[in-house]
Amino acid sequence: MKKLCKIVLVSSLSLLCFSCYYDTAIEEEEIIIPPDEEVFFSTDIQPIFNKCTSCHGGNTDPDLRAGNSYNALVPQYVTAGNAETSELYNYLPGHGHHDIGLTLSPTEIALIKTWIDRGAENN
């Protein structure tokens, strides 16, 4: 009986440790867009902005509606080639400040970062 208790204790402890480790691993996962995967403004980035146009629909700068967003963003809010210094990147909900009850997925944030870092083309 004593031995059984020990086994149960050890296995539940290791299960607990493993689940903690697993949690952290998921939270800290950074999405990297592979170099051979192209990122297009029109099909990858603009659709993300559909979450923003309820506010950024002409009255609040930048205007993120399709057709207006590129010229509204580049170069004022986007430094082509450098996401870290781009106001757009630093303003993304769930990433920087601008806490408006809207979050972007790690993939959406990675897409925007990659698009800027690769030169912020209007493609």
Ligand code: HEC
């Ligand atoms: C609920 C309304 C709302 C939503 C949704 C929203 N924003 Fe904003 N955003 C604002 C307001 C208000 C400001 C200006 C005040 C401030 O600086 O926080 C702002 C400011 C910004 C700025 C900086 C503008 C400047 O001149 O400094 C950027 C860039 C921006 N938003 C991007 C986005 C993006 C990208 C999304 C969608 C992923 C988004 N916003 C969604 C309300 C919103």
